[in-house]
Amino acid sequence: MGVMTDNAADAHFDATMTSRAPRLVRYLSLVAILLALTNGRAALAAETMALHIPSQTMVLPNGLTVVVSPKDKLPIAAISVRFKAGSAYDPEEKAGLSDMTARLLDKGTTTRTATAIAEELDFLGARLDATAGGTGSTVSLSLLAKDIDRGLSLFADVLQDSRFEAAELERERTSMLSQIQQRRVNPRQVVSEVFREVLYGEHPLHRPISGYASTVSQITRDDVLAFYQRFYVPNNAIIVMVGDFSETRMLELIERVLGGWQARPLDQITLPQPSPTQGKQVRIVDMDVNQSYVQFGYLSVRRADPEFAAIRAMNYILGGGGFVSRLTRSIREEQGLAYSVSSDFVGGSQFPGFFSAGLQTKIDTTSQALKSLFAVIDRMKQTLVSADELTDMKLYYEGSLPRRAESYGQVAGLLVDREFFGLPDSYWELDIRHIQQLTPQEIQRLAQRYLEADNFVLALVSKRQQLDLADAPIPPETIRYVPAP
């Protein structure tokens, strides 16, 4: 399902970035390079579990963490910057601010108009994306290697000198308000937004990343500028470059265009933790649809949890393994109730992540599908997985390793996550070694600990007059009809 991403830096990252004086950092960065080289090369795993991604890490004097990884299949490069700056930091009455900032990033700088930026990117056949998430914002560029100088110069410009003209803000506001209206009539989006609202309760992550009509209307240019100046700073960022260049060359390129980027002191931001999911909360939105859209889940673990890989391996058998998962086998293959059904654990960073299971089924079979969903989850907790299921799952993880790092963008993603979530070097190999040691008893323990049937949020978009939940495993008193968020 992957309805939201909570992709922020962990505390370790933040502390490293803020505490160093420029001169000292220069020295430390050399040490960091040596360490990174040693770690990277030494971490080569034995035989089948090896996925060696060569990389070098360096911290610039302005606090920017730089990771480069050479890849020579194609004459291209993928560059990705992630800031600890997401919707969780938007003021309540300005929800959508981080999204607005990301959308406006390439709409003009002090030296380039929005039109000039679009023209240059298109002429190079390059792609620039800026998106806000729950606790992180990501700006990425992919282009042909021959265009690297022009591309990086433009990239550095939008990162450091975005202008946020009032006219551009108004354009983007109009567009966001239209999209918010449309979000509210799309059942897929409605179910995931209702789920998020209830799941995170009073916590800032309850809000849609693009905010509400009432909050987007209130965002001013000063708000955007303040957000940009506060969060889009080198000492709050990680940059990863995967390209058809040597490591040295990539480090030089990045230092040249981003070395002069001004660091700023970072405010200490302390946000409250969300309350754990308590009791059963069922929320239904009545819409003119011919299927019920179901999303079930509860707050759960962080990405950096030492058990995260094992939990996801357990979930592979439950609902993460596509057609071989128990949920798909039962609900789709055996009963023909849904086109797609799956479950996932989405790891949080400084806040808990969540478990989510979702499906769509015709209105008349909503109760039957819900019963099956609960039954499959319950069986995971009550009985041991078979030896075959366990073996298949282990083989899958082992064999899928090369696929996880095939493209330039995938490699950049693995490295960005490593830095952002504070994961160990070669975590993709360590995870698999952890998974290889799982037993049926261990899987059952994980299921009993991390699968919930008593405390949950169940979001439903359906057609009220046709919906009959009398037979569903839901106490009627937990049901509330709500409008689309």
Add this chain to the structure above:
Amino acid sequence: MLLVTSLIIGCSLGWAEEGFHLDIKEWRLENGLQVLILEDHAVPLVTVQVWYRVGSRNERPGITGISHFLEHMMFKGTPKYGPGLYTQLIQRYGGTQNAFTSNDMTAYYSVLPSARLELALDLEADRMAHLLLEPNELKAEREVVKEERRLRENTPTGPMYEVLDALAYKAHSYHWPTIGWMSDIEAITREELEAHYKTYYVPNNATVIIVGDVDASQTMAAVRRYFESLPQGPPLSPVRPPEPPQLGEHRAEIPRPTALAALAMAYHIPAFEHADALPLEVLGQILSQGQSSRLYRDLVYERQLATSISANADLRIDPGLFTIVSMVQAGKTPAEVEAAVYEQIEQVTAESIADRELEKAINQALSGFVFRQDSIQQQGFTIGSFHILQSYKVINEYIERLRHVTKQDVARVARTYLTKTNRTVVTIVPMSPPKAG
């Protein structure tokens, strides 16, 4: 891995200048099976794909959607590998797999460690000839396909595309949607599925495409071992009839529970093989590729009439459609968007295209071409779709042919095809004002 940078840049420039050559090896077995292999040793993976030249184009009223339904049933077992085993075996070795159906083609694909190549070959050869179509599996899967259709119906723009096709085509089988009409999905029999399977799932109507970390000649020997014994099917009859010329504009307005209105337009254009196909692709790029494109800049950025717009030459085996699709900004009307689109089309036909726009279109095609090679699955898709529509050989001529497209060509195809009598216009309009939030 660690090369001198200037050398790499030099190389890549040279590579870009000479055009891209994918060294695809071709074989044809006695039974008519075509095999295309591209070695790519960057990652120890291989993609095995089987492309059948069958889609909703090959259907008739009463059994619409049967090609897609059959695609679902292809995962439901043979005597040798029972229901679900295809998926289970591919995933057991870390692979991923899926399939898709369009008007013109049905493709099955897996990506797995290259050491497991033969597993995928065995599974594909087996289900090309020995599908069970077991009644109980059929019963459950029919419901799954119906859920898939419902899922599409529930999007805010819902039936926009199927109404567009149904209005644009009267005689040709492009008239109905690939997923089929609900009443046909409900009515299709096991016998009809079996007949469809026996007609089209034959070696002489299939192309096996393999891209990845393999040796081409050894791979070919393995392909022979698994596929050579499959019997050739009878020759396939041509699809009929061709679509007669459109005599005047077709229009429909559909009320929907949507907040934003939407607009979809379609113009008949020639088939993929036609000489005008490339100028039409360039026209689509100039109109809507990127934020500097004409339609985006005028309608989305400058005038804020739309939240999105795309123009695209949908090139098919038989004459296809040039489509323009737009979501209308709140407070604006489809009529305003439509009028603005016509203004832009008029400007293109008046030969206002700049040299730089053409160059930009070529650059975009070039980088798109390179980026698609970043994944062996995408490489396989490029080869497969070109080959079904015409021939894989066209891939290596593509960039060079693109360079020969002139501004005059683009203006001419716009003048020729984007005319009032040749167009179909479908608008989606909100049923009632959206509820206040």
